[in-house]
Amino acid sequence: MRSIGIIVRGALALLALACLAAPSHAQGIRARQNIEYRLIAPQPVETGDKIEVIDFFWYGCPYCNELQPALEGWMRRKPADVALRRIPAILRDSWAPHARIYYALEQLNEVERLHLRVYYSYHVEKLHMSEPDVVVEWAAANGIDRKRWLDAYYSPEVDAKVERAKELSAAYTVGVTPTLVVDGSYLTSGRHVPANDVRDIVPILEDVIHLARQRRSGR
Numbered sequence: 001m002r003s004i005g006i007i008v009r010g011a012l013a014l015l016a017l018a019c020l021a022a023p024s025h026a027q028g029i030r031a032r033q034n035i036e037y038r039l040i041a042p043q044p045v046e047t048g049d050k051i052e053v054i055d056f057f058w059y060g061c062p063y064c065n066e067l068q069p070a071l072e073g074w075m076r077r078k079p080a081d082v083a084l085r086r087i088p089a090i091l092r093d094s095w096a097p098h099a100r101i102y103y104a105l106e107q108l109n110e111v112e113r114l115h116l117r118v119y120y121s122y123h124v125e126k127l128h129m130s131e132p133d134v135v136v137e138w139a140a141a142n143g144i145d146r147k148r149w150l151d152a153y154y155s156p157e158v159d160a161k162v163e164r165a166k167e168l169s170a171a172y173t174v175g176v177t178p179t180l181v182v183d184g185s186y187l188t189s190g191r192h193v194p195a196n197d198v199r200d201i202v203p204i205l206e207d208v209i210h211l212a213r214q215r216r217s218g219r
Contacts, residue, residue, distance in 0.1 A: 031207035036192050040173050043184035047083040051212050053205065056089040056169065056179040059098040059129060063190050063198045064178045065119045070199040072116070074206075082209060086111075089177050090166045097130040103161040104139075104152040114142055180205050183212040 031037050045052045055071065057064045075084060088099035101118055105111045121127045121138055128134045132153065139149040152158060172181055179189040180201060186208045193200045 029207045029210050031188070031204045031211075036194070036204045037186050037188040037208050038192070039185055040181070040187050043172060043181070045184045046085065050081055050083040051079075051183050051209055051216070052083055052085060052181075053078075053209070054085045054087055054172070054181040056087050056172065056174045056177060056181065058089050058091075058095050058177040059101065059118050059122050060095070061177040062123065065123045067178050067198045067201060068116060068119055070202050074202050079209070081213070086115075087168055088165050089169045089174050089179065090162070091169060091174065091177075094130065096162055096166075097132070097135075099162050099165045100153060100158055101129060101135060103158040103165075104149065104155075106161075107152040107155065107158060108144060108148065110144065117142060182208045183215070185215075186212060 033039065078084070086102070088095070088102045090096055090099050098118075102111070102115070105114055105118075118129065122129045127138060129138070135153070136146055136149055140146050172179070172187070174189075176189050176191055178198065178201065179187060181187050182205065188201060188204045188208060190198050190201070192204065
């Protein structure tokens with residue numbers, strides 16, 4: 001009997017150690033509601049079974065530009081059950097030309113090649129990317145035929161997407177850029193970074209993705 005008791009106590013001790021060594025996701029989540037993130041009125045999710053992350057950005061935003069390397073690094077290692085969407089935020093009319101650049105690139109299937117290049121051209125080369133004449137020359141310098149660029153830039157499809165971006169920026173209550181929204185309900189932004197280092201949005205994003213995953217699984 002004594003040996004059985006020793007075995008039972010040993011098994012319980014090992015179980016306790018295992019619990020300590022493998023904390024739950026809930027214990028590991030450090031992001032706090034209304035501090036590192038906030039809830040918004042639920043919005044439709046367009047990524048189906050995958051957890052949706054929306055990057056609301058503005059090419060003219062220095063903080064968006066600063067975030068890009070960290071966000072690109074996260075995209076290379078993001079979980080398989082997560083999908084990223086980009087929406088150019090339009091918080092004032094002067095931002096609309098930059099949204100038009102993004103949607104023209106999207107229509108020409110050039111986003112992956114030139115998205116970061118737009119940031120570089122604005123923030124490093126100091127090009128006036130809100131001016132159509134400047135942008136068409138920029139497109140040509142980056143290997144896009146001028147006529148193809150202009151046809152896309154002024155197309156009805158891009159017009160409609162720019163208007164939709166205005167509506168979505170309001171619907172998701174985007175107040176600053178960068179803003180990241182997870183699964184249509186969880187919002188974090190530059191305002192939610194405690195140490196004023198915009199790159200710290202990425203660990204917050206990862207925590208919020210855990211929350212969205214738990215909600216989806218009913219936990």
